[in-house]
Amino acid sequence: MTAFLARVGIAIGVLALVAVFTAAVPVAAQQPTQVNPTASAVQEQQLVQEMRRIDGRCTLPDQKACTLEQPAGRDWRQFNQVTLPWIGTIAIIGMLAILVLFYLIRGMVRIERGRSGRTVVRFNAFERFVHWMTAVCFIVLALSGLNITFGKDLLLPLIGPEAFTGWSQWAKYAHNYLSFPFTLGVVLIFLMWIAGNIPSRLDVEWLKQGGGIVGNQHPPARRFNGGQKVIYWIVVLGGGAVAVTGYLLMFPFWGTGIAGMQTAQVVHGIVGVLFVAVMLAHIYIGTIGMEGAFEAMGTGTVDENWAQQHHSLWLEEEKARGNVAAAPSGRMQPAE
Ligand code: HEM
16 A cells, blocks of 8 residues: 555656646747847947947936947047157157257357347336236146146156145146136237237248358348247147137037047147147247347346347337337446
8 A cells, every 4th residue: 555655656746747847848949049139139349330339328317428339439548548648749858859959059049249238128018927927827737738648657656646636636727727817818919919920021031041040140030030920820829729629628518519529639639739849949949049038028128239130120110219228237248
């Protein structure tokens, strides 16, 4: 009897197993042996190539956050991490190298006839104020801007993450806020010196003769010579370009999309580093490059012989107006 009951138990168990197995077989039979869930879907790579971006659907208020991929972002990152630092390094180090070499070969451009002891007013107090306001802003903007491009590679390893974070935060504030007086300065420079900076035939001749800086000729010039006009237009157009693109970046997506923001940033970066390189040459000429130049923006007056050498036609006009004066006694050494 016990053996019979045991056999019945085994038989029921086998039947139950068969029932479970047969119930499971149709489900398993529905599953294909090799699964390919994206068989009929468009490949991601195809989408990116065709549409230049992949957008998802999301409920975030800022719909720009629904962009999942856009190859232009990779190009932009490549520009920032590789191309721009290269352009900046070549332009700035190249310019510094040229200036050092030039100084070693040519030295300071002297006032050939020495100082006359008579002076002529070159820039009034307002012009000098505008110049120095713009210059101070420019220098801070340049250093804080270069920090964005080069700081992480050059400064961070030197001063450590804490100090670099603190400095970068202040640099960014300075960069944003000083953009306003800088822009005002560029507008005022444009307005107050435009009359003397319209290009003329005289400038072509001046540039051809190296302006008396390269070589020893002293081509005639009015208030601003060919070289200064080049600087003036670089300041006006370059300053205008960094201002417009800078404000587009400062107020993101106001009238621009992602592509517009990227273009603004690329233009801002390239014009910015080239602007710095050019202004290094200007600062060189205004300080150690040329005797007697700095006082034009310092005290506002220049020596008559300096004016004769660099701006002969302008000096004639000033003389005709009776604007040449004897310097305060003891300050200047008469040379003749
Ligand atoms: C430490 C920095 C600077 C120094 C020492 C300096 C020096 C000078 C000097 C001496 C002049 C008068 C030249 C003359 O009498 O003919 C001058 C003119 C001028 N400066 Fe500067 N400057 C500096 C920075 C800047 C900056 C940053 C800008 C603009 C962003 C600027 C824009 C101009 C312009 C447009 C002129 C008139 C055109 C010219 O002379 O080239 N300067 N500067």
